[in-house]
Amino acid sequence: xxxxxxxxxxxxxxxxxxxxxxxxxxxxxxxxxxxxxxxxxxxxxxxxxxxxxxxxxxxxxxxxxxxxxxxxxxxxxxxxxxxxxx
Numbered sequence: 001x002x003x004x005x006x007x008x009x010x011x012x013x014x015x016x017x018x019x020x021x022x023x024x025x026x027x028x029x030x031x032x033x034x035x036x037x038x039x040x041x042x043x044x045x046x047x048x049x050x051x052x053x054x055x056x057x058x059x060x061x062x063x064x065x066x067x068x069x070x071x072x073x074x075x076x077x078x079x080x081x082x083x084x085x086x
Contacts, residue, residue, distance in 0.1 A: 023063075032048065037080075
């Protein structure tokens with residue numbers, strides 16, 4: 001998270017929580033929705049706590065990474081999302 005990517009509070013999500021491992025951004029699902037990304041992360045559970053630029057639409061997810069390098073190394077990938085609860 002950097003101010004260049006967000007605003008002057010890059011470590012606070014749109015839901016008002018601090019960023020941490022397991023947080024994802026999505027424009028469609030309500031805050032607090034639990035999801036899995038089984039093909040990439042097995043049984044790890046993620047929580048929707050942030051939003052993305054509106055240009056991304058409703059079907060993109062952004063996984064928070066602890067470093068810029070981790071995010072770049074992961075890149076953009078197509079996969080299935082399993083919604084557990086919303």
